[in-house]
Amino acid sequence: MLLEIENLTLLYGRIQALHGISLHVNEGEVVALIGANGAGKTTTMRAISGLRPVASGKIIFDGHDVTKVRADLRVIRGIGQAPEGRGVFPGMTVQENLEMGAYSRRDRAGIAQDLAMVFDLFPRLRERQRQAGGTLSGGEQQMLAVGRAMMTRPKLLLLDEPSMGLAPMLIQQIFEIITRINEQGTTVLLVEQNAQQALSRAHRGYVLETGSIVKEGSGQELLHDPAVKEAYLGVA
Amino acid sequence: MNAHVEKVRARGARMRQRWQNMPRQVRWIAIIALLVFLYLLPNRWFYINLWYFRTMESDMATVLFETSFFVLLAVGLNVVVGFAGLLDLGYFGFFAVGAYTVALLTSPESRFDIGWPWLLAVPAAVAVTMLSGVILGTPTLRLRGDYLAIVTLGFAEMIRLYAARNEGIANGQRGIPEIPHPVPDLKGSDGQSVFGVVDARPYYWLTLTIIIFVILGVRNLTRSRVGRAWVAIREDEDAAQIMGVPTFKYKLWAFAIGAAVGGLSGALFAGKQSFINSDSFQLTNSILVLAAVILGGAGNVYGAVIGAFITWYLPEWVRGIGGALGLEINVAEYRILIFGAVLIIMMIFRPQGILPSRRRAAEFADRRQEAAPTEASA
Numbered sequence: 001m002l003l004e005i006e007n008l009t010l011l012y013g014r015i016q017a018l019h020g021i022s023l024h025v026n027e028g029e030v031v032a033l034i035g036a037n038g039a040g041k042t043t044t045m046r047a048i049s050g051l052r053p054v055a056s057g058k059i060i061f062d063g064h065d066v067t068k069v070r071a072d073l074r075v076i077r078g079i080g081q082a083p084e085g086r087g088v089f090p091g092m093t094v095q096e097n098l099e100m101g102a103y104s105r106r107d108r109a110g111i112a113q114d115l116a117m118v119f120d121l122f123p124r125l126r127e128r129q130r131q132a133g134g135t136l137s138g139g140e141q142q143m144l145a146v147g148r149a150m151m152t153r154p155k156l157l158l159l160d161e162p163s164m165g166l167a168p169m170l171i172q173q174i175f176e177i178i179t180r181i182n183e184q185g186t187t188v189l190l191v192e193q194n195a196q197q198a199l200s201r202a203h204r205g206y207v208l209e210t211g212s213i214v215k216e217g218s219g220q221e222l223l224h225d226p227a228v229k230e231a232y233l234g235v236a
Numbered sequence: 237m238n239a240h241v242e243k244v245r246a247r248g249a250r251m252r253q254r255w256q257n258m259p260r261q262v263r264w265i266a267i268i269a270l271l272v273f274l275y276l277l278p279n280r281w282f283y284i285n286l287w288y289f290r291t292m293e294s295d296m297a298t299v300l301f302e303t304s305f306f307v308l309l310a311v312g313l314n315v316v317v318g319f320a321g322l323l324d325l326g327y328f329g330f331f332a333v334g335a336y337t338v339a340l341l342t343s344p345e346s347r348f349d350i351g352w353p354w355l356l357a358v359p360a361a362v363a364v365t366m367l368s369g370v371i372l373g374t375p376t377l378r379l380r381g382d383y384l385a386i387v388t389l390g391f392a393e394m395i396r397l398y399a400a401r402n403e404g405i406a407n408g409q410r411g412i413p414e415i416p417h418p419v420p421d422l423k424g425s426d427g428q429s430v431f432g433v434v435d436a437r438p439y440y441w442l443t444l445t446i447i448i449f450v451i452l453g454v455r456n457l458t459r460s461r462v463g464r465a466w467v468a469i470r471e472d473e474d475a476a477q478i479m480g481v482p483t484f485k486y487k488l489w490a491f492a493i494g495a496a497v498g499g500l501s502g503a504l505f506a507g508k509q510s511f512i513n514s515d516s517f518q519l520t521n522s523i524l525v526l527a528a529v530i531l532g533g534a535g536n537v538y539g540a541v542i543g544a545f546i547t548w549y550l551p552e553w554v555r556g557i558g559g560a561l562g563l564e565i566n567v568a569e570y571r572i573l574i575f576g577a578v579l580i581i582m583m584i585f586r587p588q589g590i591l592p593s594r595r596r597a598a599e600f601a602d603r604r605q606e607a608a609p610t611e612a613s614a
């Protein structure tokens with residue numbers, strides 16, 4: 001098991017955002033986390049990457065308890081994240097953004113290799129290498145956020161709504177890229193509003209409702225689950 | 237809006253490119269010429285020929301010293317505000333800590349009466365201010381948002397009020413006199429100490445030299461991993477963290493380095509004035525330095541230099557012009573007034589400052605884009 005979360009609770013002041021959730025991600029999987037707006041998906045991701053301290057519970061990554069480990073050290077251990085709303089550095093060029101992804105790495109050859117790999121996945125980014133991150137279109141920023149997370153050479157890639165704000169053509173494309181990334185050996189935990197796409201590409205999935213996990217199963221099981229269909233797939 | 241961003245970037249890039257395309261020798265000659273000019277500037281035989289540039293009402297060398305001193309402060313604050321993006325409103329608190337440390341260590345009137353020479357007290361003052369920066373920053377820099385601004389503001393006021401009220405150590409309003417000048421043994425051809433009371437030029441030269449070294453140090457830092465970390469933190473702290481940047485550590489570094497430069501300025505000030513009390517550390521000074529940094533273009537060392545130069549030198553110069561026309565102009569009052577107005581105008585037309593860093597310009601453009609309601613995200 002690459003990631004295991006046990007009974008995680010998280011507070012925003014007095015508001016409890018996560019009510020003891022447990023989930024796990026196996027090595028090599030794509031796992032989808034779906035749920036309505038405000039269910040706590042982003043919160044879960046931020047807890048895993050360490051951007052938000054948890055109130056109780058455990059996060060075990062790659063055999064180590066990282067619950068209290070600082071976010072920047074979790075990156076070194078292999079947790080890479082493309083945050084919700086992209087979070088690209090607006091004043092840095094595409095190239096510089098990607099180099100920031102490799103900030104904690106020293107292996108020059110490996111970095112060059114990964115840069116080539118990212119440009120390979122997103123040829124658009126290669127064309128825009130010298131353009132400032134802040135002037136990219138929304139879709140391009142999304143690609144940059146995913147590419148930048150890949151530059152940390154993660155064992156586990158956390159993607160928070162990578163299809164947000166993209167045109168249908170691009171959504172298709174970004175999901176294909178996620179599949180490719182996974183096939184090249186990176187484990188993926190994926191948060192999505194686009195449940196149809198996410199579940200059909202995921203090995204397994206979890207359904208989050210107001211801070212609790214209410215369902216889990218294989219991607220196909222959830223896709224055909226009547227309750228999930230009604231709530232998240234827009235079919236009665 | 238993208239077009240605007242591109243234009244700003246293109247213009248900045250063109251100027252930079254033109255400079256970089258010049259042959260190496262030409263660039264060196266230009267830099268050396270500028271330095272020679274700056275070092276010659278306080279000499280009467282030199283500036284007397286600069287009709288439109290010199291100040292006419294006040295002693296040019298004194299004004300230059302004050303200006304250089306203000307520039308040093310701005311360069312230090314720029315590390316904190318411009319590079320790391322931390323809003324420090326109490327910068328003068330560190331200045332005061334540096335000045336008082338020197339005063340207490342050197343003056344025979346100080347409670348401790350250990351009479352260190354000025355030169356020995358300077359590193360001590362820098363160390364003490366840096367330490368006070370770390371102590372102040374450690375709890376505050378863990379928090380996000382406006383806490384830092386409020387805490388630093390409180391810190392500067394606390395130091396000032398303590399200095400004003402405390403009789404035991406700071407001597408209250410009476411202050412600490414008889415602070416020795418720098419290196420009293422260094423004698424000029426007339427047998428007088430080079431660093432004396434009358435001639436401000438040596439202090440200007442000293443400050444100018446320190447500024448050059450500080451700028452070189454700062455430039456090296458910004459081009460290193462530390463500098464990249466600062467930019468990332470300033471632009472998006474969360475994103476910086478998930479790139480593996482130890483954000484707290486680097487924020488603390490920026491804060492401590494800024495504090496150290498503030499302390500160094502304070503030590504210089506004490507050595508020049510020979511006397512300090514709490515009146516030297518008014519809050520408006522903190523704000524004025526901040527205004528200078530923003531005016532010049534936060535994030536760029538040279539922007540900070542130009543901003544500080546304009547903020548300090550221009551009003552003195554205007555006073556000279558006013559004097560020539562028979563007008564009485566109170567510099568201190570007008571400084572605040574003019575810069576209030578200039579800053580407002582700047583914020584409207586050129587929020588990135590006169591000479592922003594390339595990145596800063598794009599960041600501001602990005603923020604404008606976010607603010608523009610018509611722009612739908614793609």
Ligand SMILES: Nc1ncnc2c1ncn2[C@@H]1O[C@H](COP(=O)(O)OP(=O)(O)OP(=O)(O)O)[C@@H](O)[C@H]1O
Nearest residue numbers: 012015017035036037038039040041042043044084
């Ligand atoms: N910084 C915060 N302070 C207080 N409450 C917050 C904060 N961030 C999130 N919340 C609350 O926590 C709950 C979960 O938010 P979260 O962002 O995790 O939802 P989400 O599932 O990602 O939703 P969406 O699909 O809209 O992105 C929401 O009720 C939200 O209002």
Ligand SMILES: [Mg+2]
Nearest residue numbers: 041042043084
């Ligand atoms: Mg979310």
